[in-house]
Amino acid sequence: MAEQERLTNKERRERARAERKQQEAEAAKKKQxxxxxxxxxTFAIVAVVAAVLLQALTGxxxxxxxxxxxxxSEAAEARDAAGCEMLTEESPLxxxxxxxxxxxxxxxxxxTDTRPTHSGPHTAGIHAVIPDANNQxxxxxxxxxxxxxxxxxxxxPDQAAGDASDMGVWAEQLNDNGFLRAQxxxxxxxxxxxDPGIASGKAIAFRAWGTAMDCDEWDRDVANSFVxxxxxxxxxxxxxxxxxxxxxxxxxxDADSGDTTSDEAPLDEGFEDLDPDDLDDDxxxxxxxxxxxDGDEDxxxxxxxx
Numbered sequence: 001m002a003e004q005e006r007l008t009n010k011e012r013r014e015r016a017r018a019e020r021k022q023q024e025a026e027a028a029k030k031k032q033x034x035x036x037x038x039x040x041x042t043f044a045i046v047a048v049v050a051a052v053l054l055q056a057l058t059g060x061x062x063x064x065x066x067x068x069x070x071x072x073s074e075a076a077e078a079r080d081a082a083g084c085e086m087l088t089e090e091s092p093l094x095x096x097x098x099x100x101x102x103x104x105x106x107x108x109x110x111x112t113d114t115r116p117t118h119s120g121p122h123t124a125g126i127h128a129v130i131p132d133a134n135n136q137x138x139x140x141x142x143x144x145x146x147x148x149x150x151x152x153x154x155x156x157p158d159q160a161a162g163d164a165s166d167m168g169v170w171a172e173q174l175n176d177n178g179f180l181r182a183q184x185x186x187x188x189x190x191x192x193x194x195d196p197g198i199a200s201g202k203a204i205a206f207r208a209w210g211t212a213m214d215c216d217e218w219d220r221d222v223a224n225s226f227v228x229x230x231x232x233x234x235x236x237x238x239x240x241x242x243x244x245x246x247x248x249x250x251x252x253x254d255a256d257s258g259d260t261t262s263d264e265a266p267l268d269e270g271f272e273d274l275d276p277d278d279l280d281d282d283x284x285x286x287x288x289x290x291x292x293x294d295g296d297e298d299x300x301x302x303x304x305x306x
Contacts, residue, residue: 008214025226032068037074038107039160047232047236055160064177064249065172066184067248067249067250068224068249068250068251069250069251069252069253070221070224070225070252070253071252071253071254072252072254072255073254074221075221075222075224075225075252077230078219078221078222078225079215079222079225081103081219082183082204082215082216082217082218082222083202083215083216083217084213084214084215084216084222085200085202085213085214085215086211086212086213087113087114087200087212087213087214088113088118088210088211088212088238089210089211089212089213090157090210090265091119091124091210091257092118092120092209092210092236093110093111093112093117093119093120095110095120095121096119096120096121096122096147096238097121098121098122098123098124098144099121099122099123099124099140100124101123101124102123102140102141103133105120105121105122105140106121107139108196109142111139113212114199114200114212115196115197115198115199116139116152116154116198116205116207117139117143117207117211118146118207118208118209118210118211118212119143119146119147119209120143121140121141121143122141122142122144122147123138123140123141123144123286124144125141125144125148126141126144126145126148126184126185127141127142127144127145127185127189128182128185129145129150129175129182129185129186129187129188129189130164130189130191131168131171131172131175131187131188131189131190132164132167132168132169132171132190133189133190133191133192134173134192135191135192136191136192136193136194137189137191137193139242142189142191144282145185145186145187145189146207146208146209146237147209147235147237147238148184148185148186148237148239148240148242148243149186149208149209149231149232149233149235149239149240149242149243149275150185150186150187150188150208150231150232150243151188151189151204151206151207151208151226151227151230151231151262152188152189152190152191152207152208153167153171153188153189153190153191153205153206153207154191154192154193154198154204154205154207155167155190155191155192155193155203155204155205155218156187156192156193156197156198156202156203156204157192157193157194159202159203160203160204160217161217163217163218164190164192166191166218167190167218167223170188170190170220170223171187174187174188174227174249174250175187175188177246177249178246178248178249179227179232179243179246179249181242181243181276184242184243184276185242186232186242186243187230188227193205194291200214202214202216203216203217203218204216204217204218206222206223206226206230207233208226208230208231208235208236208237209236209237209238209240210235210236210237211230211235211236212267213226224250225252228250228251228252228257229257230296231243231245232244232245233245233259233260234257234259235260235265236264236265236268238265238267238268238271239267239268239271240260240265240267240269240271241267241271241272241273241274241275241276242274242276243276244275244276244277245259262303
């Protein structure tokens with residue numbers, strides 16, 4: 001008090017002014033820190049929302065709300081509207097020998113029915129299951145996947161570029177909900193087909209072992225019906241028991257599509273009574289190493305990626 005009493009009025013005003021400035025500076029810093037904290041929170045929220053939207057826009061897998069169903073008449077109408085033509089049905093090429101390297105097969109000479117092929121000689125190793133390949137996958141190695149029951153949808157990038165994202169989402173959706181068995185090379189795959197190009201001139205080429213259907217345009221109902229009719233145990237692949245069909249995921253609402261019997265299409269020795277649902281992934285991979293009819297062994301997943 002004594003010191004304060006000795007201060008002149010001018011000195012007291014200057015001291016009070018300095019104290020106000022200091023308080024104002026501290027208040028400004030506090031406000032700045034609060035604004036920064038609020039900004040970071042807002043940024044985090046925006047980033048999460050953006051990530052969700054980006055996944056939706058760029059082909060993140062859709063969740064299933066119950067079984068995907070369509071009627072047989074809806075499937076037929078969709079095929080007609082998409083300009084689909086069945087080129088080969090349940091008639092695989094006679095040669096399905098195995099080679100160690102894709103370069104050992106000349107596709108132009110080996111795949112004499114249609115391109116992309118639905119069967120024929122292929123690598124001993126299966127191709128990695130890629131639902132949405134950006135670049136053309138190897139035709140020789142992925143033919144082995146067809147033998148195991150996989151469905152591959154090839155597309156002309158010039159005619160169907162706008163549908164590539166939806167095709168990938170569709171394939172991922174099915175794979176995520178029961179169609180994928182990666183160790184056995186089983187699943188749904190989609191890929192562009194530049195070289196040599198789809199032989200029919202159409203935009204979309206659906207392939208299962210021994211079965212080829214080409215369409216003028218992409219349609220999910222067409223794709224789903226092809227999978228219902230030809231994937232895994234519904235098809236005629238000689239090792240199709242590696243690909244049990246998940247009937248609770250996809251099917252016709254007005255028809256029961258049973259599995260293909262061994263009388264309708266023979267199975268390789270060792271695959272007749274195989275139920276992969278009773279095996280773990282390592283056992284499935286071991287089963288895939290059983291000798292085929294040509295005496296060669298199925299190998300592990302080929303390193304060919306998209």
